[in-house]
Amino acid sequence: MRKVVAGMQMSIDGMIDGPTGYADWVDSWSDTFDLLPEIDACVLGGGMYSGYEQYWSAIKADPRSPLELTGNLPTSEEIEYADFALNTPHYVLSNTLDGARWANTTVLRDAGDVEVLRRKPGKTIYVVGGAQTVSGLLDRGTIDELRLTIHPLVVGEGKALFATVAQRHRLQLSDAKSRPDGTVSLIYSVGK
Numbered sequence: 001m002r003k004v005v006a007g008m009q010m011s012i013d014g015m016i017d018g019p020t021g022y023a024d025w026v027d028s029w030s031d032t033f034d035l036l037p038e039i040d041a042c043v044l045g046g047g048m049y050s051g052y053e054q055y056w057s058a059i060k061a062d063p064r065s066p067l068e069l070t071g072n073l074p075t076s077e078e079i080e081y082a083d084f085a086l087n088t089p090h091y092v093l094s095n096t097l098d099g100a101r102w103a104n105t106t107v108l109r110d111a112g113d114v115e116v117l118r119r120k121p122g123k124t125i126y127v128v129g130g131a132q133t134v135s136g137l138l139d140r141g142t143i144d145e146l147r148l149t150i151h152p153l154v155v156g157e158g159k160a161l162f163a164t165v166a167q168r169h170r171l172q173l174s175d176a177k178s179r180p181d182g183t184v185s186l187i188y189s190v191g192k
Helices: 033-038 044-060 076-087 112-119 131-139
Strands: 006-009 016-018 040-043 090-093 105-108 123-131 145-151 169-178 184-189
Touching: 006 131, 016 033, 033 040, 033 076, 033 123, 040 044, 040 112, 040 131, 044 076, 044 090, 044 105, 044 123, 090 112, 112 123, 123 131
Parallel strands: 006 123, 006 145, 040 090, 040 123, 090 105
Antiparallel strands: 006 016, 145 184, 169 184
């Protein structure tokens, strides 16, 4: 069975979005890009798909221009991920989307479809978000590993990553690294 890894960036108080609906404290989305050689499929929620597709398509279209959302130039890792995103199959969990603009994108209607995908031959499946998708797959026992980048910021108001988790989950710390900017990268194995 394929491994399923979820990677998320969050504030120290567990928020993945601030009050404006965006994590304006994240300077670069290259949190788990060291995983790219291991991944051959990505899963994300329908609520996140539009912004995700626009963000990475903008980088691919013009990697030398500041991004509209952040005002920052894309990092070299983000440029690499944009290539990866446009060439890697993506699966969007949604009951409302009729289709997707990216050619390599399939809409899934049920989280159980991720289990079907998991049983097919292939490499690691990367769950890129959002919060409800990560929480739902965690509750189903589908996620094997959580990779969290914790930013040294208390947001106070916003969208909590685990707000919709319905049950307790035991995690085993596999790795922890601090960075000069104060962020901490944590990798947890999820207990079954």
